[in-house]
Amino acid sequence: MNKKMDDGDFEEINRLIQYDVDEALRVFRSGDFGKRLRARIAADERTVKAKSFLRRIAVPSATLLAVSAALFLLNVHRSPAPWPVHPRLFAAVLRQLPAFSRPAAELPSGPAGVAGMSEAGGGFQSALALAERRKKEEERETPFRPDGPRVPVLSLKKKMEILYKDKVIERVLVLLIGKSKEV
Amino acid sequence: MSAEDEARLFEEMMTYQEAIFRICLGFSRNPSDAEDLSQDVYLKAYRSLGRIRSPHAVKEWLFRIARNTCLDHAKKLQISRLFEKTTSPDNVLDTRTPEFSAVTSERLKLLRRAVSRLSKKQREVFVLREYGHLSYEELARTVGAKAGTVMSRLNRARIAVARFIKEAGHE
Known part of the structure; x- marks a missing residue:
């Protein structure tokens, strides 16, 4: 080359x-x-x-x-609540309730009124008023009912009053018994 | 190295600007690209001035940067030509002087094509020697090979170029 x-x-x-x-x-x-x-x-x-x-x-x-x-990402992929209530289901339940017809202030207070209210379709508001009333009744001082274990909760002052009355009755009875023995 | 030393060194480097330009011309085969490549070489040298170990060998260091920069550029050019149809530097119309004869222009095109056909190792020794005018010792240190190896590579490159021009001229 x-x-x-x-x-x-x-x-x-x-x-x-x-x-x-x-x-x-x-x-x-x-x-x-x-x-x-x-x-x-x-x-x-x-x-x-x-x-x-x-x-x-x-x-x-x-x-x-x-x-x-x-x-x-943590916020988006957070695990859901154990028993989730779907908003649509909740809305459907609300929709199925009877229509709101009368305000609570106008509702009659007696049981007859409650019955009438139900008949008139008082709906959710009437059910709420009834529940309120039942709660108040329970809170009120009610005598001991043998048919149920529910006992109203007494205040300390009330308890002392009852105790004092018991003691007075006891003393009166003791005095009466003593006098009868003397007679 | 102090800032003054660096400035002095850079001034010394600037004395080799024509040699660097010639080397870049040999690799790129285009005067415009050669100037851009020369700027790249000096920019790289300027950035790594603080890392220079032997200021006495600044010439060889600069030539090594030039060689690496040009080879990188050639590689990039090869890749870009695979994806787009760019004009080869050999086919660029040379209009540097009006009296540029058609015959010389044709011969120059042949020379550039012959250089581009050389293997990478042959091309680098050919360009550094014929365009950059490096001595055999400088060539060996720049390329990182023995002087004997460099000389034989250079000889083979010269023969290949001369043969290509001769054969192409007879066609």
Whole structure:
């Protein structure tokens, strides 16, 4: 392969390279390479400064974002309540209740009134009034009922009164017994 | 290294700007790209001035940066040509001088094509020697090979280029 090449071939390569380089260098020298380079270095330094600033704020921002995302995901994927009441089911139940016809203040207070109210379709409001009334009755001081274990809760003052009365009756009975023995 | 030393070193580097430009021209085969690549080389050198270990070998260090930058650029160009139809630098119409003869222009195109057909190792020694005018010792240190290896590579590269031009000229 080498035998086929003579010095003229290599000289032509050198000549062509020289020509190529000379022409390119002529254009290169006509421009101010140093000035352009300095401008580019200055622009690069500005970019580096901007990047370093971004890098400084990037870490706290990313952390904040990650924490926010984690909290959001925790909130979204939280396990539901053991016995969830679906809002639609709740709304359907409310809708099936009788219509609200009369305000509670106008309702009659007696049992007959309650019955009448039911008949008139007093609905939810009447049921509420009845429940209120039953609660008040229970709270009221009622005598001991043998048919049920429910005993009204007495205040301390009331208990003392009862105790005092018991003692008075006991003393009276003791005195009466003593007198009868003497007689 | 102090800021003054760095500035002095950079000034010293700037004395090699034409050699760097020639090397970039040999690799890129385009004067405009060669200037951009030269700027890239100096920018990289400026950024890593503080890391230079032996200020005495600044010339070889700079040539090594030039070689790596040009090879990286060639690699990127190869990849981008796979995806888009760009004009090859060999086919760029050379209008640098009005008196540029058609024959010389054709021969230059052949030379550029011949250089581009060389293997990576042959191309780098050919460009660094013929365009950058590096000595064999400098060439060996820049490429990271023995002087004998570099010389044989260079010889093979020269033969391949001359052969390509001769054969293409006869067609």
